Amino acid sequence: MVLVCDVPDGGKWPDLVPSVLNAASRWSVTPPIATRPDAHRRRSPWTTGDRKVTQHRRADQHQPAEPEGEHGNPAWSGGRSVLEGAFRLLGALEQAREAGLTWLAAECGLPKTTAYRLLEQLVDLSAVERSPSGYQMGSRIFRLGHGWQPHPGLRAASREPVRRLERATGATVAINVLREGQTLVLNRTCGDRPGELAPGHNGAVWPWYTAAGKVLVAVAPAGLPLDPLPALWHREAAQIRESGLAYDREQILDGVCCVAVPLHGPGHVPVASLCLITDTSHDLDRLADVAQRVGRAISARLTSRSAVRSAERPATRLLS
Incomplete structure (x- = not known):
């Protein structure tokens, strides 16, 4: 089976739920290979201790009868909708990659019969697929997720500059946005050491206090759903606004350093961030200078009336 998933930039796509992008990256035609979730230690620069990693378990699919409330509706539903239950299951699969029915029902707070019924409906829609251990993300979520972008023309405007930046520096380069108080990776290259530095993928979610998130939070209006x-954040935010740069020097992952700059749309409104991820042997100040020049070039494309058309043409030399 071949899926054509490239979305024309600048097209009139509906503004899909951003979390679908994260879920989309979890779909594959083969069962996922088990990975060590603690291979890289992620931490908050202001707290101690590692995040708890949730493991999923294999489970059978034979369930007792589901208790019913008035009018024959499931007793669990209350004010929650069927759609909410389905998205809870999709969110759990996004985290676990592959999981059995018992774990999914417990994780989502649903009776097993309700979870089973919703999962089977999602299977019929190709939003979920059966797997040897239970269920995994389906191909329809993959297709839907790739239709979303936070700003018209962002993918087109950043595609070629990001590639050139990766080739010139050897660093991992990522385009990121803020969603639900977290840093969402929209597009990410591999750099010279794919997978060795910061594990992740397109659609991965990181804390807001990464360099890529801080550079956006520092200029964001009040009211963001943050912890x-x-x-000391107000002092750091003022420095970020003054310099246009945010740094992470092993604050999130040991041995990993980052520098990020904002990308501006019309009206000089920050719409995303450009982040370079590297190890401690690189000069972050030099990378910061290059990142700012490339960031200004991408922002110029986003603010141009012909941003989408110009972004599709070969990029000018940004790193000379």
Whole structure:
């Protein structure tokens, strides 16, 4: 089976739920290979301790009868809709990659018969697929997720500059946005050390206090759904606004350093961030200078009336 998933930039696509992009990257035609979730230690620069990693378990699919409430509706439903239950299951599969019915039902707070019924409906829609261990993300989610972008023309405007930046620096390069108080990776290259530095993929979610997130939070209006801000954040945010740069020097992952700059749309409104990810042997100040020049070039494309058309043409030399 061949899926054509490239979406024409600048097209009139509906503004799909951003989390679908994350879920889309989890779909594959083969069962996922087990990976070590703790291979890289992720931490908050203001707290101690590692995040708890949830493991999924294999489970059978034979369930007791589901209790019913009034009018024959499931007793679990209350004010929750069927759609919410389906998206809870999709979200759990996005985290687990592959999981059995018992774990999915418990993780989502659903009776097993309800979870089974919703999962089978999602299977019929190709949103979920059966797997040896239960269920995994389906091909329809993959297709839907690749139709979303946070700003018209962002993919087109950044595609070639990002490739050139990766080739010139050897660093991993990522385009990121803020969603639901977290850093969402929209597009990510591999750099010289694919998978060795910061594990991730297109659609991966990181804390907002990565360099890519901080450079956007520093200029964002009040009211973002963030955790309580540390006392020193206001000072760091002022420095970020003044320099246009945010740094991460092994604050999130040991041995990993990052520098990020904002990407501006019309009206000089930040719409995304450009982030370079490397190891401790590289000069972050030099990378910061290059990132700012490339960031300004991408922003110029986004603010141009012909941003989409010009982004599809070969990029000018940005790194000379």
